[in-house]
Amino acid sequence: MEVTTESLVESLQRVLSEDQISTNLTVRELRSKDESYHKPHLPDVVVFPRKTDDVINIMKIAVENKTPIVPFGLGSGLEGQVIPLQHGITIDFSLMNQILEIREEDLLVKVQPGVTRSQLNQELKKYGLFFTVDPGADATLGGMAATNASGTTSVKYGVMRDQVRNLEVVLPDATVIHTGSKAAKSSSGYHLNGLFTGSEGTLGCITELTLKVHGIPEHIVAARASFTTIKDAVESVVAILQAGIPIARVELVDEASIKQVNLHQETNYEEKPTLFLEFHGNEAGLQQDIEFTTDIVNDHQCCKVEFEKDTAARNQLWAARHSMAYAYIHGYPGKQMVHTDVCVPISELANAVLFAREKLNEAGLPAGIVGHVGDGNFHTLFMVDMDHAEQVAQVNDLNEQIVMYALEHGGTCTGEHGVGIGKKKYQSIEHKTALNMMKNIKDAVDPNNLMNPGKIF
Structure with a gap:
């Protein structure tokens, strides 16, 4: 017999208070999506546990009714992990915040x-x-x-x-x-x-x-280094890592992205491929790291490097980096952002970034490259008119080319955003027969496929 939302809510009301259960359309819509471009799906009901016992009771009801469950944090994901593809119960953990x-x-x-x-x-x-x-x-x-x-x-x-x-x-x-x-x-x-x-x-x-x-580190120093080419910027990162400098952050922001940051944050950074860096440590050690890093970036045709010890200036630098997605979104109203998220061995990083930049230039779409290049992870950000079928197909093809390049060179299809919906199709290519073992684990732990069905596999 098919389970109705009414009967599901009645079952939940036996174990939760009224204010922990919602079928309100707005509440459900807010939990039907994340920040990705993937199509939203409404959950049937949203519940708000306050303690582990609540989650246990919700799980029992889900099993009893064979109803899917999707855990939800803040919906800031980028691959559709929290989208309830088969509807069911979304568990919002916002009240479990102690x-x-x-x-x-x-x-x-x-x-x-x-x-x-x-x-x-x-x-x-x-x-x-x-x-x-x-x-x-x-x-x-x-x-x-x-x-x-x-x-x-x-x-x-x-x-x-x-x-x-x-x-x-x-x-x-x-x-x-x-x-x-x-x-x-x-x-x-x-x-x-x-x-x-x-x-x-x-x-x-x-x-x-x-x-x-x-x-908390005794001292923190940030830096911004601009280069003539992306190749010079990325190769300097590889040299910094090979030199054993204990750098805490090293981020690549390409020329197109610096332009967007300047427009959005009202900064006046030089519009060239740029590294944002940060060093943590004691004062004497940091001075040596800074001097060594300066020598390395200058060896790689760095145009200009500026160091920031002041907290406000450092915060402005990282606010610019963290607001990158919003800089693009606000700069292209009506368009949706599509990310790539690949990670490659450090030795392959320069070629992988250059390959991605070449493909972006060929496409002629608004797009930039940013990334945590210190560990080989970088992103391309496309701004796409999702109602334009040809443009969407073009971006999907570009995404696939960048992913396949990473996989063919010993990398992964996702460095940090996860699999969710968007990277499912690459799992068998990346993991080969090991994917069968993952499926066996999923089947053993969740034989009814109630936990976030339709993701990863």
Whole structure:
């Protein structure tokens, strides 16, 4: 017998209070999409758990009614992971937003999944600590774990998976597991932290996270280095990394993107391929790093390099980088942004970026290249009229060419945005027979395919 929304809501009302359940159209529309170009789908009902027991009860009802479940953080994803393709129940974790414990001596925090990155860092500042993963958006930590997010600081501190010590997860059969411990390392059993971090809500709901944090650096210096060509900029990054300079951030912003930043942020940066850099450490060590980096970029035909020690100037620099997507969106009203998100070995980075730039030039579409080039991850940003079928087909073809180039040169189809809907078609090419093992894990954990169906596979 088909389950109606009314009967589903009646079942949920037995375990949740009235204000934790919504079938309101506006509420559902807000959870029908993320920031990607993928088509929205409405959930049948949105629920707002306050504690793990609520999630357990929701899961039991979903199993009983064979109803799909999609976990939802803030909807800041870029590959459609939170879009409920088969409708069902969307679990919005915004009310599970408590910082449960700060263990400053262990450099650990325990949080609920709805805590945002900025919320955590605001609290950690009192202890001289910070959480390093910085994807730009003020995403929830549960969502960041679900997609294995990274961002500007990953070249020094690592990605989300590197920060996860333990996760509490409600599985599709409504049992609860913990995937790790508080220990810094373990050789005990399968690496479940790694399995669930990046699983995009397809294996269960994360209800608690224990994460590694770091001491706030004694000194921070940012820099902006402009070059005549993208090739020079990227090759200087490779040289900086090979020299062993412990750089904290190194971001590429191409000429087209600098133009958009200047228009949007009212800055007057030189409109050339540019690196945004940041160094963390003690004063003496930083001075050596700065001098060494200056020599390297000058060896690669750097036109100009400027260092910023002032906090306000540093913040302006990174605000410009983080607002890049919005700079393009506001600059091309009526058009939708489509991203690529590939990652290649450092030795292949210059050629991969040049290949992407060549394809963009051939296409003649509004587009730019930005990226966390310190770890080989870069993005092309296309502005597309989604009602123009020929243009959409052209962008899809360009995206595929860039992805295939990355895969053919030892890279991956997604460095940080995840698979979701957009990168499903590349999974068999990238993983080959290993994809069958992933499917077997999915079938074993979620035999009814209720958890975020239609994603990854």
